Amino acid sequence: DAKTTQPPSMDCAEGRAANLPCNHSTISGNEYVYWYRQIHSQGPQYIIHGLKNNETNEMASLIITEDRKSSTLILPHATLRDTAVYYCIVRQYPLAGGAQKLVFGQGTRLTINP
Amino acid sequence: DVKVTQSSRYLVKRTGEKVFLECVQDMDHENMFWYRQDPGLGLRLIYFSYDVKMKEKGDIPEGYSVSREKKERFSLILESASTNQTSMYLCASSPRGRPTGELFFGEGSRLTVL
Numbered sequence: 001d002a003k004t005t006q007p008p009s010m011d012c013a014e015g016r017a018a019n020l021p022c023n024h025s026t027i028s029g030n031e032y033v034y035w036y037r038q039i040h041s042q043g044p045q046y047i048i049h050g051l052k053n054n055e056t057n058e059m060a061s062l063i064i065t066e067d068r069k070s071s072t073l074i075l076p077h078a079t080l081r082d083t084a085v086y087y088c089i090v091r092q093y094p095l096a097g098g099a100q101k102l103v104f105g106q107g108t109r110l111t112i113n114p
Numbered sequence: 115d116v117k118v119t120q121s122s123r124y125l126v127k128r129t130g131e132k133v134f135l136e137c138v139q140d141m142d143h144e145n146m147f148w149y150r151q152d153p154g155l156g157l158r159l160i161y162f163s164y165d166v167k168m169k170e171k172g173d174i175p176e177g178y179s180v181s182r183e184k185k186e187r188f189s190l191i192l193e194s195a196s197t198n199q200t201s202m203y204l205c206a207s208s209p210r211g212r213p214t215g216e217l218f219f220g221e222g223s224r225l226t227v228l
Contacts, residue, residue, distance in 0.1 A: 036217075043118070043204050043219025044157070087156075102217060103173075104149075104157035 004088045009109040018075040020108050022088030025069040032091055033064060034102065035073045037084040044087065044104070047073065078112045085109050117141070118220035120205050126226045133192040135223050137205030144210040146188035147217065148172075148180065151202040163188055164210070195227045 005023040012018040024033065034049040048055055048062045050071070055062040061074040075082050087107040121136035137146065147162040149172075159172030161180040169180050177199060181189040188207075192199055202224050206217040 041222075043206070043221050044217070045219070046216040049216075103159070106154075106156050 004090055004105055006086075006088050006105065006108045008106065009111070011111050011113055012075075012078050014080060014112050014114050015077055018078040018082065018110060018112070020073040020075075020086050020088075020110060021070065022073070023070045024088070024090045027068050027090050033062065033068075033071050034089040034091060035060070035062065036087045036089065036102075036104070037082075038087070038107070039081075039084040047086075078110075080112050080114065083110060083112045118205055118207055118218050120203075120220040120223045122223050123221065124224050124226075126228065127195050128228050129196060131195050131227075133195050133199075133225065133227075135190040135192075135203055135205075135225070137188045137190070137207075137220060138186055139188075139205075139207040139218070140186065141207060141209070141218065142185065143207040143218070144185070145208045146182065147206040147208075148178075148188065148190045149204045149206065150174070151204055151222070157204065160190065195225075197227050199225065200227045201225060 032049050032051050035047040036044040037047055038044040047059050048057055050062045050064055052064055064071045085107040087104050089102050091102055118139045127133050145164050148160040149157045150160055151157045158174050160174055160178050161169055161172050163169045163182040166182055166185050179191045202222050204222045205220045208217050
């Protein structure tokens with residue numbers, strides 16, 4: 001699986017858009033980009049994933065560059081509850097019947113300030 | 115709401131004790147996983163299971179075993195606990211073949227081995 005590089009920490013003001021970058025320069029053509037977050041003392045929570053097109057759901061938007069070597073997770077209007085560690089993971093989509101094994105790195109600690 | 119429930123949030127055990135960590139999911143998922151999380155090391159996969167009575171080693175299986183006798187339940191066993199197994203243990207589940215690749219995590223079990 002391709003490795004990812006994320007900044008260890010970021011700050012963002014409440015109400016502003018939080019843009020979290022991720023580099024995955026060794027990504028291969030069949031690998032997806034996943035984002036999870038972990039709020040203190042809780043288990044990780046799935047946010048979004050994508051292959052090459054930009055994706056949006058009720059939680060966030062995912063922008064993947066055309067060469068797929070990097071991506072950005074966007075939280076459009078950050079709130080204090082978005083303070084968490086955010087993990088960017090690159091993983092090949094599992095074959096039918098296979099288990100989804102994800103390898104978590106160190107992530108980015110995002111702090112939303114009032 | 116979908117749910118992954120871990121039997122104990124906090125446990126304190128002594129070196130050499132046998133420890134059982136239980137995980138139950140109510141989503142009828144085929145895949146279940148055990149991770150441990152340590153500061154500076156992120157989440158590391160211990161074991162996973164893609165069906166009843168099936169198990170696969172993850173990245174750090176040494177010192178652990180697992181049991182999957184029923185679809186909804188996946189147990190992690192420490193045959194003889196050691197101090198280096200003090201950690202946060204996270205259980206997760208996912209459905210087979212689901213395109214989102216989403217893992218659902220429990221809230222974690224913090225184990226201290228004295």
